[in-house]
Amino acid sequence: MSTFQAPKGTYDLLPPDSATFLAVRDALAAPLRHSGYGYVETPGFENVDLFARGVGESTDIVTKEMYTLTTKGGDRLALRPEGTASVLRAALEANLHKQGALPVKLWYSGSYYRYERPQKGRYRHFSQIGAEAIGMEDPALDAELIVLADQAYRSLGLRDFRILLNSLGDKECRPVYREALQGFLRGLDLDEDTRRRVDINPLRVLDDKRAEVQRQLADAPLLGDYLCDACRAYHKEVRELLTEEGVSFEDDGRLVRGLDYYSRTTFEFVHDGLGSQSAVGGGGRYDGLSEMIGGPALPSVGWALGVDRTVLALEAEGVTLDLPPSTSVFAVPLGEEARRVLFGVVTQLRRAGVAADFAYGSRGVKGAMKAANRSGARYTLVAGERDLAEGVVQLKDMESGEQNAVPVSEAAEALRKLLA
Template identity: 80%
Template sequence: MSTFKAPKGTYDLIPPYSAKYLAVRDAIAAPLRKAGYGYIETPGFEDVNLFARGVGESTDIVTKEMFTLTTKGGTNLALRPEGTASVLRAALEASLHKKGNLPVKLWYSGSYYRYERPQAGRYRHFSQVGAEAIGAEDPALDAELIILADQAYRALGLRNFRILLNSLGDKECRPVYREALQAFLRGLDLDEETVRRAEINPLRVLDDKRPEVQKQLVGAPLLRDYLCDACKAYHEEVRALITAAGVAFEDDEKLVRGLDYYTRTTFEFVHGGLGSQSAVGGGGRYDGLSEMIGGPALPSVGWALGVDRTVLALEAEGIELDIPPATSVFAVALGEAKPVLFALVTELRKAGVAADISYGGKGLKGAMKDANRSGARFAVIAGDRDLAEGVVQLKDMESGDQSPVALADVVEVLRGKLA
């Protein structure tokens, strides 16, 4: 056993379990690829001010949860706690908004970091797949992203999830609501930190999960009653487009995402089998974020779905993904047959067949144990006598049937059987 262990609140992805994560990432990305989203990858750390400005200085993410470091040159950096700010920064730096038709459609996958109390479904290192549509204000984009996430989850077989939907208004109507909410919050018995947060961004108080706070929020003014006509019309169009696509959702008037940059459309995917950490993903529109981080006005919308929480949701529903075995053919070389079967395995791989071979000079019994563990459908076995006759023994690992096949034909025979 190693002297070292993975840091608290993190995890290692190890075969065969890691295959689930790869399958979930692929399933979430598949609808995005078909909808014109291109892949983007950003650094694991950024200037700390990128998140302070974009995510919000009053958020728990910035005040309590960011992993920060200072370089030898004195630059303050932070491990990325979320993806949107980094992706938008990269798009602006590369001037993607100037190189073609808007919106710029991007998707990404990676690890993110927050210093939180570790518990089931909440880690200090977690994996997400995200999508951003940058540079266009259009209800159809908001609807598209919600529909694509719904398609991804349904393709995985998930059924026990709900989509919560709300509008957070914009710079025209939210200030009026902000004043009304602050007036309400000033009459509550809140702790000092929550009072400070209410003055900076009162919507963040609505997102407070503590029962003692939620109990006092009964009767708080609702944003829907303060939406301007433009925001109401925008939200109704989003709702109509989602409904027309046959995607079920629930209006949640109290839904407030935990990041400051959201405007208008906001949504969350929650799963009934995950307990208190029920959110598996979410997102919304962030029309002012580009300007917050020094860019031009670029209305945008996006989401991020948690890979680890999606895996937990699949397990909660008892869904087993159809993941093909890592190896389809396993070669067992006896005597002096190793170089020939090694060359055969290389040829099989070139032909698109997942193949492996027993290493370490094991005998027939040990090598066949390796073949069984690999999950291969077929084993190719050969010794000196087989090679002298120009054949190998092909064994069906499911039925146990075994028969000789000409060495020159084995690649085509296996491709036919595996097709």
């Protein structure tokens, strides 16, 4: 055993569990690949100010959860706590918004880092699939992203999730609501840290999950009652588009999410089988973020779906993914000549797209067949000196136990047909 262990609040992905995570990532990304979204990858760390400006200086992410460091050159960096600010920064830096028709549609996959209290479904290192549609204000884009996420979850077999939907208004109507909310909150019995939030960004208080705070918020004013006509019409169209596509959702007037950059449409995917950490994904519109980080006005919308929590949701529903075997054929050579011959057959199989493995080292027949069983291979190829003298190898069906001799020159093609 190593002297070292994974840092607290993190985890290692190892076989066979890692195969499920890979399958979930592929399923969450698949609808995006088919809808005009191109892949983007950003550094694991960024300038601290990118997140302070974009995510919001009053958020828990910036004030309590970011991993920060100072380089030898004096630069202040942060491990990325979320993906949107980084992707938008990359798009602006590359001038993607000037190179073709808008919106710029991007998707990404990666690890993110927050210093949180570790618990099931809440880690300090977590994996997400995200999507951003940059440079266009259109209810159809908001609806598209919600539909694509719904499609991704259902393709995995998830059924017991809910979509919460709200509108946060815009720069015209939200200030009026902000003032009304601040007046309400200042009359509550709140701790000093929460009172500070009331002054900086009162919507953050609505996102406070503590029971003692939520009880006091029962009669808080709702943003929906303060929406201007334009925001009300925009939200109405998003809701109608979702309904027409058969996507069920629940209106949640208190949904604000945990980031300062959201405006108008905001949504969250929750799964009640996960307990307190019920959110499996979410997102919304962030029309002013580009300007916050020094770019031009680029209204945008996006989401991030948690790979870790999606896996937990699958477990909660008892859904088992139909994963392709990591190994379909396992070769067992008996002797040096057989090693050379079967290595060639295995190479042929791999080139043909067949998952094949090999009994390495000088194992006996018993040990090599145990390895074949552990691999989960459907077929095993066995060859010794007598087989090679006859120009054949033994092909064994590991399910039925049936075994037949096939010519060495035909072994790869025979297996390819059997597995087709």
